[in-house]
Amino acid sequence: MKRKIPVIITSLVGTVLILSVFFPPAERMGEDFSIFFDIIAVFAFFLGGGNLVRIHGNKIYKKARDWGFSAVTLAGFFLMLAAGLFKIANPGGIAADVTAQGSLFQMLYDWIFNPLGASMYALLAFYVASASYRAFRAKNKEATILLIAAFIILLGRTPLGVYATAWIPEQFSLMQIPNLAIWIMTAPNLAGQRAIMIGIALGVISMSLRLILGVERTYLGTDNE
Amino acid sequence: MNNLGLIISFLVIGAGLLWFLLRALQGKEVERRIIFVFIGLAVSVPILFSITFAEKASPIVKAVYDKIENLPDGSRVLISYDYGPSMAPEVEPMSNAFLRHSLAKGHKVYLMGLWATGQSIAATAIDSVVRREFPEKVYGVDFVNLGYKAGNQGVLNVIITDIRKMYLTDVGGIDLDSLPIMDGIKSLRNMNLLMSVGGGFPGIKEWIQFAGDPGHIPVAGGSAAVSAPLLYPYYPTQLLGLLGGIKGAAEYEAELKRHYPQFADTPQPGIKMMGPQTLAHLVIMAFIIIGNISFFVARRRRG
Secondary structure (H helix, E strand, O other): OHHHHHHHHHHHHHHHHHHHHHHHHHHHHHHHHHHHHHHHHHHHHHHHHHHHHHHHHHHHHOOHHHHHHHHHHHHHHHHHHHHHHHHOOOOOOOOOOOOOOOEEEEEEEHHHHHHHHHHHHHHHHHOOOOOHHHHHHOOOOHHHHHHHHHHHHHHOOOHHHHHHHOOEEEEEEEEOOOHHHHHHHHHHHHHHHHHHHHHHHHHHHHHHHHHHOOOOOOHHHHOOO | OOOHOOOHHHHHHHHHHHHHHHHHHOOOOOHHHHHHHHHHHHHHHHHOOOOOOOOOHHHHHHHHHHHHHHHOOOOOEEEEEEEEOHHHHHHHHHHHHHHHHHHOOOOOEEEEEHHHHHHHHHHHHHHHHHHHHHOOOOEEEEEEEEEEEEOOOOOOOOOOOOOOHHOOOOOOOOOHOHHHHOOOOOHHHOOOOOHHEEEOOOHHHHHHHHHHHHOOOOEEEOOOOOOHHHHHHHHHOOOOOEOOOOOOOHHHHHHHHHHOOOHOOOOOHHHHHHHHHHHHHHHHHHHHHHHHHHHHHHHHHHH
């Protein structure tokens, strides 16, 4: 029973959602199921928050390696949670928007979360440069093609690409670096992406059918869990 | 000052790269920390000297600009903030430019987010763009912030037929039916243009698949450079245009500045960031060349 009920729910919801696309009478049911999904998605936040507290709480309790980071994580989590739940310093009071300017939540977001997140992303520039230096080596034919494509795209994404090849006559404009970069994106890249997308779509269809028919049950976990 | 900065940048970085090129000819590799120093210089010097370049909108960017420009005044434009702080420096210039352009054209703007962080970003955009540059625009009449709802593409699946099944109030708890901007709006199908700014999941792809395609509503987007290649298969039929990375944002800002002189003095972070990006790209390319030279020299020595 523990396994049958989830399989029946999955089959029913999957079938109705497919039917709702093709048969107007089932459209309303499809909408209702979408709303159920959105409600369930809200509970994922509780689950995620609970899991975060459990894992980092355990680390702090056991004084595991780098437990200090866990303490910072939990402090940040509870501070943001309190600021959002109780709308601390919110100009409009408890009934107003949590993101109102001047509220503690929005201040923490603007002055701590935002710069920290941006700094983390900015570090990518350094790692991309280091990785490019090590990875882009013309070791064979394929790697050389990749290297040339990378060069064109890198130049094409800067104004220097325009300046460097502006002298090329209009009838050969495809050879101008920005146009070559666009061609790479809209021809070879497009063909590759479409092939991958079609492959993924076929995979999703077959996996969905397996789920709806109850053949695929790994999402339920094992009986031992 | 601009030219002097450019010359100093090239001299400092060029001399260093030349030194490592000579070392590469001896088959010597470059340490990771050296690359980090050069990238640091490449991104900081153009910011210090305010190095900017002239930008021209490419067709894929121009298509978005033209769409907003050619919509009749008072059209309904929805902007979805589908990103977080980590992606903000790259895509925020796009969302701000879309918002600025739409309001300048007199369109009605609906803000929302499929990412939880989108709600705060939309609030910041209202404060930094709408309140400062368009003080005459009235909340609830000219623009509204619908906020964030959990459910990813599930939210789109519902609001494509009925917005009020997900959003009974705006972000501040005001009944949607009491806002004039919501008059005649039943679902996303009543929008004239959907714009998603982001680069992850859920994002532009979900807007196309769950809103644009089923509702036959034009979709445009702004995406982080790393995600842009994944969206090209949808252009131009399902995605009318796309701003890819800082370059896309800079092109859009340049186009906006060209046609709307009143925005000449507004912040243009896209154009500003193209200086560091250009120099960083050049440094990366130089290191790729240096890496290949040292690789071939070392291989020849090994025989």
